[in-house]
Amino acid sequence: ELRRMASPSLVRLVCAVGLFHHAVGWAPVAPMRAVRSATPMRRAVPLLSTLSEGAKGDKEPRLKAALTQMQGRIKQARKRPAPDWVRRAAKKTGAILFRLRGVLPAILVALLLLLRASSGGPPRPVELPFSAFMSMAADKATTSRLTSVKVSMSRIAFMLDGSPAFVRTPRASYDLVQFMHRAGLDFAAAPVSSAAAFMPLAFPLIWLGALYSVMRKQMGGATKSVGKRASARLDPTELSFEDVAGVPEALVEVREIVDMLQDSAAFDKVGARLPAGVLMVGPPGTGKTLLA
Structure with missing residues (x-):
């Protein structure tokens, strides 16, 4: 097929490109890679001359043999494992496509509709x-x-x-x-830009977005505060009565209330009742919060 349709110069060009791709492989062209590719390129010189002679004359068997040899080398080149940077790029591309798996069908449908609208349908006014x-x-x-x-x-x-x-x-x-x-003037209406057509909808959308963000912050803050209060009630404290000093009378009364809460049966036998509450009075810094 090459001998029938192509000129010798085109045959040399096609073979040179194919062999260069076979020699370089997946890796980019670098000085060290170019040195390594010198050996297969030297082996390619007889192959190029064979193809050139086959394109000129009647040496079809040699041409077929050369093409078979080239196909074998191309198959060997395809079996080479891809380098790490190609694998990383393919992995990243696959991850991006996996994330967009819900959007890809919509994109494909939109592209199909766009192609259908551009290829056929009624003429545009x-x-x-x-x-x-x-x-x-x-x-x-x-x-x-x-x-x-x-x-x-x-x-x-x-x-x-x-x-x-x-x-x-x-x-x-x-x-x-x-x-x-x-007056015979040639006049027409000015086309309305898409931005001008969108402006009446812009302010309501901005207002709704701001309202949504404010409500979300308020609800989020309330939820967080409720969670903090619940965790504060559930977390055990590290304080004890030994950490309180300087208020012995108040300490005795609060200790009695705690003992009554821990063992109410003993106090019920003597007819004691739990107080409805405790009112702690005193200037700032005297330990009211610590006792509570």
Whole structure:
């Protein structure tokens, strides 16, 4: 096939590229790799000459043998294990695709719809100047060309000679439009940019986002504080009555309450009742919080 279709120079180029890829393999071209690839390239010189002679003359058996030899070398090159940097890149690519596994079907569907819309479907409507539409509508000779006229807030869609078309309606006074039409001016409505069309929705979205973030922070803070209080109640304390000093009377009373809570049966036998609460009174720094 090479001998029939390709020139000798093209044969040399194709063989040189294939053998260079076989010699270099997966690794990038570096000085040490270039030295290692010198030996297979020297072995490739007879192969290139054989292919060149086969392309010129009738040496088809030698050409087939050379092609078979090249195919064997290419198969050996494909069996070489990929270096570490290729494996790491493939692993990272696989991880990214795994993370996007829920989005990939939607992306593929969107691409298919985009390709279908670009390849086929109804023709896209042609935009015409507003003055041209008014002239055709005012002229009885061209009125019949306009069919299926549909008026919206910012545009007028219609069929012109069976093809879809539309015009943008200018936001101006009716008198001004009539004046420009009588003057014969060629005028049209300026297209609305996508950013300008998005602006009315931007402020409500920003407001909703700010409200959501504030409510989330408040709920998160309340949840965290409840968790802290619960953990504070459940965690055992390291304090004991030996850590309290300087208030012997209050210490005796609080110790009696603790003993009553720990062994209420002994106090019930003598008719003692647990107090409804304890009121600790004193200036700051006297140990009220420590006793509590």
